[in-house]
Amino acid sequence: MPTNQDHIVSSYSDELATLAQLIAEMGGQVEVAIENGTKSLLKLDRELADLTIIADQRIDDMQRRIDDMAVSMIARRQPMASDLRAIITSIHVAADLERVGDMAKQLARRSLKLEGLSLQPTFYNGVKNMTGLVLRQIKDALDAYASRDAAASIEVCNRDDEVDAMHTSLFRELLTYMMEDPRNITPCTHLLFCAKNLERIGDHATNIAERAYYLQTGKQLTSDVQELHRTQIKA
Amino acid sequence: MPTNQDHIVSSYSDELATLAQLIAEMGGQVEVAIENGTKSLLKLDRELADLTIIADQRIDDMQRRIDDMAVSMIARRQPMASDLRAIITSIHVAADLERVGDMAKQLARRSLKLEGLSLQPTFYNGVKNMTGLVLRQIKDALDAYASRDAAASIEVCNRDDEVDAMHTSLFRELLTYMMEDPRNITPCTHLLFCAKNLERIGDHATNIAERAYYLQTGKQLTSDVQELHRTQIKA
Incomplete structure (x- = not known):
């Protein structure tokens, strides 16, 4: 039979598990939002765009729920330093996810603005490739967070250079379309913001x-650690 | 002579005051960063741009300090619900300020990209006006936060429509310059991102x-409250 102590401990770890579960759920919703937001953009699908915009409210609600739960856990449980750090981190991660949801909404809104503007399919290629990469980044970051995998975290951070390089090259490509034909200026400007x-x-x-x-690890991820990891991977 | 109880209470309120002071300080640094970032942009001043980019590291450090202090206060003081909410809020406000510092850095970086591109002074007017307005918004928001002034908070939120309207009109204006002359495309694209x-x-x-x-107030600021405030101001 469980003692009273067991009961308290178990219910606290239940709460920690619920908090982790909420973050995972919110992460799932955000992934779907990125997929739908960019799909609405690539196919100029107004229904999907509206769906993404509405979904953002649910993502915002999730953030509030996670915030409230974290604050209430801290107030009631008075967690030890390491648990406290984990709970505060969930507040930060939820804030990041909320902002990603916002980005997905903005992608969907752009698709509504692009309707009626003539846009050559090739213009979209760069956006499409970039979407694949950032979606993988979000998935891998959430997995690394859920499994507390330091090596996987470093890989995500290192791969951000690829995202930046893709963005720079897409930026230049879109500028050339704009210079070729003034009619491309408005639609390509919207794509610049999508990128x-x-x-x-x-x-x-x-x-x-x-x-x-x-x-x-209890340590900040510095560029030295990232570089070391890169060398080890190559070796 | 102060009792032990007084001592504890006083030192706790000292910590709360220090936390508020840190936020105010960080706010001041961020205001300077916005001013310097935009000034470096408007005058293509490379030194000022570098200064703003370096200042962003100090702003990031401030966020970490506020974060650590907030977490340590929660762990040691086990604050009551209302104090806990205030401390958690300081984490959120510091995160917002850190992102504003990031925006200022991005403005400074754009100034480095704009060097050497021919840019007519009139192109800058919109950016200049917008800077004045958002700087006021940040100042007023920080004042409302420091003084817990609900009415002032509503005014800041209502004035955000002005910022958005100014952004939309600037966006259109810059597009027309781009259409007039392909040589304007690259510099005006940078200004679009500044806006x-x-x-x-x-x-x-x-x-x-x-x-x-x-x-x-203990309540979320809804659009109803904002609208009511608008009507009262007009009456």
């Missing part, structure tokens, strides 16, 4: 991975 | 004001 949104989603993935690394 | 950064600084000011409102 920027995707780049920022990549930054949020890095933030989450850095927090996962800190939770696991 | 977007300023708009986002405005959003962070709104976030801070919303949190100030919540701390003071």
